[in-house]
Amino acid sequence: LDGMKVLVTDPVDKLLLGILEKHGLQVDYRPGVPREELLKIIGDYDILVVRSRTKVDREVIDRGEKLKVIARAGVGLDNIDVQHAIEKGIKVVNAPGAAAQSVAELTIGLLIAAARFFKAHIVSLERREWSKGRWTGVELSGKTLGVIGFGRIGYRVAKIARGLGMRVLAYDVVDASDRAREIGAEFTRDLDVVLRESDAITLHVPLTKETYHLIDRDALEKMKDGVIIVNTSRGPVIDTKALLEYLESGKVFAAALDVLEHEPPKEEWEWRLVHHPRVIVTPHIGAETREAKRRVAEETAYAILEALGM
Numbered sequence: 395l396d397g398m399k400v401l402v403t404d405p406v407d408k409l410l411l412g413i414l415e416k417h418g419l420q421v422d423y424r425p426g427v428p429r430e431e432l433l434k435i436i437g438d439y440d441i442l443v444v445r446s447r448t449k450v451d452r453e454v455i456d457r458g459e460k461l462k463v464i465a466r467a468g469v470g471l472d473n474i475d476v477q478h479a480i481e482k483g484i485k486v487v488n489a490p491g492a493a494a495q496s497v498a499e500l501t502i503g504l505l506i507a508a509a510r511f512f513k514a515h516i517v518s519l520e521r522r523e524w525s526k527g528r529w530t531g532v533e534l535s536g537k538t539l540g541v542i543g544f545g546r547i548g549y550r551v552a553k554i555a556r557g558l559g560m561r562v563l564a565y566d567v568v569d570a571s572d573r574a575r576e577i578g579a580e581f582t583r584d585l586d587v588v589l590r591e592s593d594a595i596t597l598h599v600p601l602t603k604e605t606y607h608l609i610d611r612d613a614l615e616k617m618k619d620g621v622i623i624v625n626t627s628r629g630p631v632i633d634t635k636a637l638l639e640y641l642e643s644g645k646v647f648a649a650a651l652d653v654l655e656h657e658p659p660k661e662e663w664e665w666r667l668v669h670h671p672r673v674i675v676t677p678h679i680g681a682e683t684r685e686a687k688r689r690v691a692e693e694t695a696y697a698i699l700e701a702l703g704m
């Protein structure tokens with residue numbers, strides 16, 4: 395491996411760089427490198443490490459003539475043209491599971507924050523207003539939580555929600571009735587059942603062609619009046635413009651989002667959504683804990699070494 399060159403184009407835990415260097419790799423740490431620059435230099439590197447900012451599309455992959463491994467320090471591979479990389483004999487690795495507990499904890503935190511209007515009250519207090527009585531929340535115990543995507547994160551969210559006394563309805567395209575039963579959740583393959591019966595809905599699917607705008611007008615229309623929506627998966631899983639309309643009409647009681655269609659928001663209406671008193675937004679911090687970052691760094695580094703035959 396001596397002399398193989400690694401380019402890291404997004405901020406990662408230093409531990410990842412350390413492990414690779416210890417194994418003789420030469421690491422260039424260039425977080426935030428602009429696309430034009432990336433296209434110019436990628437040809438020199440054997441390994442590319444990204445998080446979610448860097449778009450690793452056909453052009454980047456084709457210019458990376460020496461590339462052997464593309465690593466996503468995290469979970470979602472939606473910013474990487476995996477198919478094209480594989481066709482060119484490049485291995486694509488990630489760190490599945492490393493951040494699952496952190497994302498699950500944030501999800502439940504956001505659910506409670508949305509149900510009790512933390513954001514609106516905090517903003518009022520910042521303005522020196524005592525807002526007690528202005529927004530009345532809802533209790534979660536005894537309510538139904540719809541978990542869409544019952545993988546690593548969805549399962550953990552469901553487990554914590556059961557601890558809060560919620561009924562959990564889990565939906566996935568893959569049968570997971572056994573894992574659901576383990577934690578006292580109900581499993582269904584029928585999305586409409588989840589949309590109709592849930593008091594709160596939380597999204598944990600990957601972003602794919604099938605899940606793009608999975609929550610659109612049609613889905614929002616089927617939901618209960620007063621539903622709470624939480625999204626810590628990927629912004630484009632929700633038609634966010636439609637969500638704003640349903641919040642404004644009152645059909646959606648509150649929403650909590652760690653991910654947006656554009657990060658940071660671009661359009662004026664997106665900022666309206668962020669500033670809406672019944673919406674709480676966090677800036678994609680699901681994996682931003684000390685523990686998750688360490689685990690992501692370790693798992694990614696060892697996945698790269700394994701892909702190189704170490």
Ligand code: NAD
Pocket residue numbers: 468469470471490491493494497542543544545546547548565566567568598599600601602604605626627628652653678679680681682
């Ligand atoms: P996972 O692969 O363990 O689980 C995803 C589940 O979704 C799988 O069970 C899969 O069968 C299911 N699924 C796929 N397509 C579906 C569809 N069309 N309808 C219903 N279910 C479908 O993934 P995970 O680790 O649980 O991650 C879930 C999501 O969380 C991903 O979108 C990932 O990008 C996102 N994520 C966000 C953060 C953050 O910082 N907010 C951090 C890590 C992961």
